[in-house]
Amino acid sequence: MGPGVTCPWSGRLPRLRVRTWIEPVVASTQVASSLYDAGLLLVVKASFGGGGSSNHSASPSPRGALEDQQQRAISNFYIVYNLVVGLTPLLSAYGLGWLSDRYHRKISICVSLLGFLLSRLGLLLKVLLDWPVEMLYGAAALNGLCGGFSAFWSGVMALGSLGSSEGRRSVRLILIDLILGLAGFCGSMASGHLFKQMAGHSGQGLILTACSVSCATFALFYSLLVLKVPESVAKPRQELPSVDTVSGTVGTYRSLDPDQLDKQSVVGHLPSPGKAKPPKTIIALLFVGAIIYDLAVVGTVDVMPLFVLREPLRWNQVQVGYGMAAGYTIFITSFLGVLVFSRCFRDTTMIMIGMVSFGSGALLLAFVKETYMFYIARAVMMFALIPITTIRSAMSKLIKGSSYGKVFVILQLSLALTGVVTSTMYNKIYQLTMDTFVGTCFALSSFLSFLAIIPIGIVAYKQVSWSPYGDITEK
Numbered sequence: 091m092g093p094g095v096t097c098p099w100s101g102r103l104p105r106l107r108v109r110t111w112i113e114p115v116v117a118s119t120q121v122a123s124s125l126y127d128a129g130l131l132l133v134v135k136a137s138f139g140g141g142g143s144s145n146h147s148a149s150p151s152p153r154g155a156l157e158d159q160q161q162r163a164i165s166n167f168y169i170v171y172n173l174v175v176g177l178t179p180l181l182s183a184y185g186l187g188w189l190s191d192r193y194h195r196k197i198s199i200c201v202s203l204l205g206f207l208l209s210r211l212g213l214l215l216k217v218l219l220d221w222p223v224e225m226l227y228g229a230a231a232l233n234g235l236c237g238g239f240s241a242f243w244s245g246v247m248a249l250g251s252l253g254s255s256e257g258r259r260s261v262r263l264i265l266i267d268l269i270l271g272l273a274g275f276c277g278s279m280a281s282g283h284l285f286k287q288m289a290g291h292s293g294q295g296l297i298l299t300a301c302s303v304s305c306a307t308f309a310l311f312y313s314l315l316v317l318k319v320p321e322s323v324a325k326p327r328q329e330l331p332s333v334d335t336v337s338g339t340v341g342t343y344r345s346l347d348p349d350q351l352d353k354q355s356v357v358g359h360l361p362s363p364g365k366a367k368p369p370k371t372i373i374a375l376l377f378v379g380a381i382i383y384d385l386a387v388v389g390t391v392d393v394m395p396l397f398v399l400r401e402p403l404r405w406n407q408v409q410v411g412y413g414m415a416a417g418y419t420i421f422i423t424s425f426l427g428v429l430v431f432s433r434c435f436r437d438t439t440m441i442m443i444g445m446v447s448f449g450s451g452a453l454l455l456a457f458v459k460e461t462y463m464f465y466i467a468r469a470v471m472m473f474a475l476i477p478i479t480t481i482r483s484a485m486s487k488l489i490k491g492s493s494y495g496k497v498f499v500i501l502q503l504s505l506a507l508t509g510v511v512t513s514t515m516y517n518k519i520y521q522l523t524m525d526t527f528v529g530t531c532f533a534l535s536s537f538l539s540f541l542a543i544i545p546i547g548i549v550a551y552k553q554v555s556w557s558p559y560g561d562i563t564e565k
Contacts, residue, residue, distance in 0.1 A: 110320035122305035124277030176510030178234025187499030198245035205236025244498035271421015282411030386538035424475035444476030449539030456529030
């Protein structure tokens with residue numbers, strides 16, 4: 091029972107402890123998701139216009155009437171699809187999080203993975219049997235009723251937080267995100283090539299969707315039969331000077347376990363009620379910052395596939411896969427950013443760096459005319475993943491370990507709900523502006539990203555003006 095349980099990549103670990111690593115589940119699930127996302131876009135595109143990439147031969151209209159009609163059809167499909175994906179988890183995700191906290195940590199992960207598998211099977215059946223695209227709404231509903239990504243990712247974050255100390259938690263969680271990004275990169279790079287493996291309208295996408303189903307099946311059975319819940323990493327409680335200090339969220343906030351507040355006699359004196367405010371205000375501000383920033387990110391991600399299919403880029407299947415893969419490189423750069431920035435910056439500073447990075451990239455994306463400009467904008471977004479991950483880490487330092495499942499799922503459901511509104515709004519804005527200024531949605535995302543800095547800046551200010559343990563942090 092040594093301390094090596096903190097991180098799966100360091101120290102000498104007993105053989106059985108490998109089974110506590112969540113990374114194989116995250117990797118296989120994300121490969122399945124990246125293949126599914128690319129396959130869904132290309133299958134829907136083929137359903138709404140067949141010829142797709144060679145539209146300019148069918149109509150002499152200057153703006154390409156057929157292309158605009160196809161874009162609106164795809165956009166309308168995604169409006170309904172994203173509504174189903176975003177709203178149905180509200181019925182089950184919180185209950186799964188509660189059950190995970192109360193009974194077993196794997197409940198939310200395993201049930202949501204069952205939904206993932208069912209939705210991937212739905213796309214495979216659509217390709218095999220040439221069913222109408224509307225049946226994919228039903229597959230998405232099954233996924234959502236099983237908790238969807240909200241339940242899955244909150245379960246993953248809970249396991250990652252339990253198996254790491256507070257001092258290493260930001261790095262631990264961003265490491266899981268790195269695995270997610272690497273898996274998504276590999277899946278996206280292969281997706282365009284796999285989609286073209288079988289010729290003919292009915293056969294295209296069969297191998298791609300079959301690979302997605304296989305990866306989702308592996309993730310489900312691995313989580314059921316192999317994965318074990320890690321033991322919570324105990325923090326030293328007898329030595330006051332060695333208590334971790336949160337390098338961020340609340341400045342000099344000392345991260346004593348909330349469950350052990352009654353044992354603070356070792357501190358010397360308790361925080362005075364007049365000076366020590368509860369962390370609810372900090373948590374609320376972190377929630378607000380996360381939601382506003384997520385509005386910007388979700389809006390950009392939802393519109394980007396439509397943007398690259400039409401003029402001025404007009405990408406084919408392989409280029410679509412490469413473009414999606416470029417989006418996953420931010421998982422690598424954000425991981426490296428956290429490793430470097432966490433040594434010299436507070437959590438709030440890292441969050442604001444990520445928001446500035448994404449906002450600047452989104453603004454450049456609004457004026458993209460060539461493919462190389464798209465990749466430059468993506469490169470500027472290199473730290474875009476830092477904010478949400480660091481906010482999760484910051485919250486985990488302010489709540490009890492027994493509440494991780496509920497709090498993380500509330501945050502994830504809040505992001506999912508706002509994402510539903512954002513998806514509908516952005517798709518409608520895109521339809522209205524694609525003939526005038528196609529980058530309107532990206533400019534709006536840039537504004538929202540910079541706006542999200544305000545609540546995080548207030549948290550940073552409270553770091554200086556507020557300390558929950560009185561004058562002890564100044565001694």
